[in-house]
Amino acid sequence: MTSDLQTFVPRPDRPPPADSAGVAAWIRKNLFSDIPNALMTLLGAYIAFTVLSAVLNWALFNAVWSADTRRECLDAVGRAGACWPGVAIWFENLIYGLYPKDQVWRINVGFLALILWMVPLWIPRVTSKIGIGLSAVMLYPFLASYFFLGGDKGVVWTGLIALGLTGFVIVWATALTETLQAKTAGAWLIDALGRANAEEKMQTRIRLLAVLAIFLLACLAVWSVSFTEVRTRFWGGLFLTLVISGIGITFSLPAGIMLALGRRSNMPVIASLSTIFIELFRSVPLITILFMFNTMLPLFMPAGTEVNQLLRAIVAVCLFASAYMAEIIRGGLQAIPNGQYEAAHSLGLTYWQTTSQVVLPQALKIMIPAIVGNFIGLFKDTTLVSIIGLFDLMNMARAIGEDTNWLGLFIEPFFVVSLIYFVFCFAMSSYSIGLEKKLATGRDTG
Amino acid sequence: MTKPDRMIEIINLNKWFGPFHVLKDINLTVRDGEKFVICGPSGSGKSTLIRCINQLELHQEGSIVVDGIEVEAKGRNQRDIRSRVGMVFQSFNLFPHLTVLENCTLTPLLGQQMPKVEAEEIAMIHLTRVGIAEQAQKYPLQLSGGQQQRVAIARALCVKPKIMLFDEPTSALDPEMIKEVLDVMVELAEAGMTMICVTHEMGFARQVADQVIFMDQGEIVETNTPEAFFTKPAYDRSADFLSHIL
Ligand SMILES: Nc1ncnc2c1ncn2[C@@H]1O[C@H](COP(=O)(O)OP(=O)(O)OP(=O)(O)O)[C@@H](O)[C@H]1O
Ligand SMILES: [Mg+2]
Numbered sequence: 001m002t003s004d005l006q007t008f009v010p011r012p013d014r015p016p017p018a019d020s021a022g023v024a025a026w027i028r029k030n031l032f033s034d035i036p037n038a039l040m041t042l043l044g045a046y047i048a049f050t051v052l053s054a055v056l057n058w059a060l061f062n063a064v065w066s067a068d069t070r071r072e073c074l075d076a077v078g079r080a081g082a083c084w085p086g087v088a089i090w091f092e093n094l095i096y097g098l099y100p101k102d103q104v105w106r107i108n109v110g111f112l113a114l115i116l117w118m119v120p121l122w123i124p125r126v127t128s129k130i131g132i133g134l135s136a137v138m139l140y141p142f143l144a145s146y147f148f149l150g151g152d153k154g155v156v157w158t159g160l161i162a163l164g165l166t167g168f169v170i171v172w173a174t175a176l177t178e179t180l181q182a183k184t185a186g187a188w189l190i191d192a193l194g195r196a197n198a199e200e201k202m203q204t205r206i207r208l209l210a211v212l213a214i215f216l217l218a219c220l221a222v223w224s225v226s227f228t229e230v231r232t233r234f235w236g237g238l239f240l241t242l243v244i245s246g247i248g249i250t251f252s253l254p255a256g257i258m259l260a261l262g263r264r265s266n267m268p269v270i271a272s273l274s275t276i277f278i279e280l281f282r283s284v285p286l287i288t289i290l291f292m293f294n295t296m297l298p299l300f301m302p303a304g305t306e307v308n309q310l311l312r313a314i315v316a317v318c319l320f321a322s323a324y325m326a327e328i329i330r331g332g333l334q335a336i337p338n339g340q341y342e343a344a345h346s347l348g349l350t351y352w353q354t355t356s357q358v359v360l361p362q363a364l365k366i367m368i369p370a371i372v373g374n375f376i377g378l379f380k381d382t383t384l385v386s387i388i389g390l391f392d393l394m395n396m397a398r399a400i401g402e403d404t405n406w407l408g409l410f411i412e413p414f415f416v417v418s419l420i421y422f423v424f425c426f427a428m429s430s431y432s433i434g435l436e437k438k439l440a441t442g443r444d445t446g
Numbered sequence: 447m448t449k450p451d452r453m454i455e456i457i458n459l460n461k462w463f464g465p466f467h468v469l470k471d472i473n474l475t476v477r478d479g480e481k482f483v484i485c486g487p488s489g490s491g492k493s494t495l496i497r498c499i500n501q502l503e504l505h506q507e508g509s510i511v512v513d514g515i516e517v518e519a520k521g522r523n524q525r526d527i528r529s530r531v532g533m534v535f536q537s538f539n540l541f542p543h544l545t546v547l548e549n550c551t552l553t554p555l556l557g558q559q560m561p562k563v564e565a566e567e568i569a570m571i572h573l574t575r576v577g578i579a580e581q582a583q584k585y586p587l588q589l590s591g592g593q594q595q596r597v598a599i600a601r602a603l604c605v606k607p608k609i610m611l612f613d614e615p616t617s618a619l620d621p622e623m624i625k626e627v628l629d630v631m632v633e634l635a636e637a638g639m640t641m642i643c644v645t646h647e648m649g650f651a652r653q654v655a656d657q658v659i660f661m662d663q664g665e666i667v668e669t670n671t672p673e674a675f676f677t678k679p680a681y682d683r684s685a686d687f688l689s690h691i692l
Contacts, residue, residue: 343539343598346500347553347605348528357552361543 058082059415069405086406087413094396094416097236103150106227107239110147114140117168120175127178132171137250139167146222148243151229153222162218169214186210232310236391238420240310244392245379248317252378253371255318256325260333261355263326274326281323287384289316294388313385321378328370332363365439372432376425393417451478452511453609453640454499459508461498468494469505470664476609481641483651483672486661487687492644495661496611499642500531513608529557532602536614538594540586546573546597547582550604558605565604572600576630592623596630603634610634612643646691652676660684 032038062081064073073083087094096104117136120126143164146153153161173185181188186207190196195206235243262274281289293316294309301307336359344354364371386395397413400406452475459472468491476482484492497503499510501517501524510517513530517523541549550569554560560568573579576596578589586594595615602610612631616624628650635641635654645651651658651672658675660668660683668675668684676692679685 337539339535339537339539340541342502343533343535343541345524346502346528346531346533347601348525348557349553350525350557353556357556358541362541365543 070407070409082412082415083406083409084412086400086403086409087416090396090400090403090406090413091416093237093399094393094413094420095238097240097391097396098234099230099236099239100228100234103228103230106147106150106230110144111242113143113147113168117171120171123175123179125179125182126175128174128184132175135167135171137254139164141247141250143168146227148235149230149232150227153226158219158222161222162215165218165222166211166215169218170211232308235310237396238393240385240390241379241382241393244310244314244317244382244385244390245375247314248321248378248382249375251318252321252325252374255322256329257360259322259326260329263330264333278323278326281320282327286317286320286381287387289320290384290388292316309388310390313388313390317378317382317385321374324374324377325371328367328374329363331370332367333359335366336362368432368436368439372428376428379424379428380421393420452476453478453480453513454642455509455511456499457509459495459498459505459510461494461503461505461507468664469498472508472666474659474666474669476640476642478608479638479640480656481635481639481654482643482657482659483655484642484644484659484661485646485648485651485687485691486659486667490661491664492661493613496533496613496642496644499609499611500528500533502533525557529605530607531609531611532605532607533611534595534598534602534613534615536618538586538591538598538618540594540598540601542586545583545585546578546589549586549597550601553601553605569600569604572603573597575603575633576600577626590623591619592626595619595623595627599627599630599634609640609642612641612645614644614646616645616647648676648692660687662687 031041058080059082062077064076064081064083064085067073067076067083067085070083070086073081073085092101092104096107099107114136117132117140120132121129126132141164142160146157146161146164170185177183177185177188183191186203189210190198190203190206193206195203198206259274259278262270263278265271265274290313293312297307297312297315340358340362341354344358349358382392383394385392386398391399394417397417398410400413401408401410403409454474454476456472456474459469459474460467461469472495474482484495486492494503498505499512499517505517505519507519512527515523515526515530517527540546541552544552547566547569550573551562551565554565554568555562570579570582573582576599578593578596578600581589581593581597586597589597599610599615615631616627619627624647628647631641631643631650632654641654643650643655655672657669658672659666660670660675660679660681662683668679668681670680674680675684676688679688
């Protein structure tokens with residue numbers, strides 16, 4: 001019977017058909033495939049050309065580049081060209097607010113420190129990325145706060161700043177040893193001391209001692225420098241915008257996660273408190289919350305305690321952003337099938353282990369676009385703090401047009417401010433797209 | 447409490463979902479190394495029964511003792527129970543964001559605080575056992591269904607359970623892949639693992655089961671050796687069921 005069977009021979013693979021390549025072919029196929037397509041292409045090109053040439057004429061070709069007052073600009077070109085000298089004179093204020101000019105380097109160094117802190121995250125061979133990211137969120141603020149604020153630092157604050165410095169040193173030590181030797185700084189130190197075979201306890205002790213030594217050195221370093229105090233009412237411009245939105249963003253993610261978990265909790269008290277908080281802050285506009293915190297918070301504080309106005313704005317922004325973030329995260333949590341929880345539980349993982357190792361990594365990955373979208377929204381929403389009198393980037397731009405020399409100069413500063421916002425938001429959204437692609441394992445490649 | 451060779455002892459177990467009485471007076475004793483196969487029509491409470499054993503469902507009346515430990519109706523001693531009981535699901539439920547190896551080492555590393563090298567060694571032993579060692583660095587969704595289910599078995603074994611529960615491990619699989627999973631289960635049974643399998647693979651039941659349990663409407667209707675169950679079932683209900691699936 002078997003002899004009757006024919007043998008199945010699979011056909012050999014063929015290469016896919018060659019694409020009709022070439023620029024001309026692509027243009028023909030995509031832009032001029034038929035008459036309506038060609039018309040749309042021409043119309044689009046015409047609109048793009050008109051808008052672009054108008055903007056370029058105004059911003060570059062007809063613009064005035066040197067003048068002392070707006071009057072001079074208007075006399076030279078009228079409204080046909082931009083009047084850039086006003087923006088140029090105020091540019092430093094747009095970026096740094098009214099921060100004393102001789103202290104502005106502190107802001108630059110502070111932000112440079114942040115960038116340096118994050119650089120290891122982009123080095124492929126560095127493996128402790130989560131630790132580095134966490135340290136940036138938890139420790140960098142101490143370092144930055146002293147750079148930005150300055151003034152008297154008591155023992156506690158000195159310790160905290162030194163903690164920040166210690167974190168920075170360890171991050172870079174680890175980044176270096178992981179790039180060059182493929183092991184953490186701690187492991188490298190133990191190898192260098194020839195203690196690789198020592199007991200676990202001994203090794204931990206060596207690591208702790210090393211951290212302590214760095215910390216003490218950092219304390220000394222911090223103790224020996226002192227910056228003059230710059231009160232927050234001199235903070236402004238892009239700097240202030242970045243401070244408010246940076247704190248809001250870093251606070252809102254963990255707080256949002258906790259709120260979302262709280263809302264889904266089995267414990268009724270926690271669940272209802274989370275729900276009340278979320279719904280309360282989501283159903284009131286940010287601007288109202290800002291007003292409330294600005295005017296009403298002082299009423300509830302004990303007499304004599306003064307809460308800094310910037311702090312009030314930051315608290316308002318943080319709470320508002322957390323409530324929104326919580327709902328985004330909750331959406332992500334809901335997308336995780338029940339089977340994942342059951343599998344984790346049946347393996348004996350605890351609630352927190354299940355949440356941190358199984359559920360959140362998957363939920364956050366799904367929600368990256370929404371989370372970054374929320375960050376971008378928050379970054380732009382900080383313009384609202386101008387309402388309570390803080391001179392963020394937007395309010396600073398408006399101030400230019402109120403300067404007697406540049407009275408009425410609004411369009412140019414706003415143009416520049418738009419560009420700045422665009423650069424930041426575009427960078428964030430590009431980063432999120434990159435991140436999504438990088439994390440696209442399993443589900444998409446399956 | 448129980449004699450040491452009793453792995454699972456269920457006495458007068460009752461459970462309700464709201465008003466719905468899903469398990470009625472279940473009594474069951476499984477000795478060390480015994481293999482039970484549970485079958486029965488859809489909705490008869492098979493899954494619920496074995497999920498009660500590792501506390502994925504909490505029971506309301508009666509007692510379940512696993513390896514000498516009482517399964518609390520309030521679910522407080524979950525970790526003691528779950529580290530003794532491994533479970534394999536119909537839909538695999540692998541963690542898609544972790545590689546096959548990471549799926550297997552997650553619990554040993556976190557829950558049992560095993561050193562990484564040791565956890566990976568153990569994981570590789572079990573992955574080799576189920577024939578997936580070469581795929582250890584892949585992500586679950588890059589594997590076929592049969593391979594995923596074998597990983598799920600290896601993952602459960604890494605916790606060193608004394609009892610393995612299977613809830614229809616092959617019913618989400620294409621026929622071609624059922625055999626590779628059953629082979630692994632047979633091997634496991636021959637190695638002496640205590641097993642309770644909800645399955646309708648009667649070939650498997652004949653080959654390895656010590657007892658076949660037939661459930662209907664929340665009750666254990668019949669407990670019998672596979673030989674007797676398949677040739678002359680004691681109840682009309684079992685015979686009727688068998689005539690539908692054989
Ligand atoms: N969480 C739940 N809430 C309410 N009812 C449930 C729940 N889980 C199961 N049930 C009901 O309990 C009964 C038994 O369910 P169970 O899943 O144990 O059946 P089963 O025998 O495993 O069936 P199947 O062969 O379809 O898997 C079914 O009628 C089901 O609808
Ligand atoms: Mg079932």
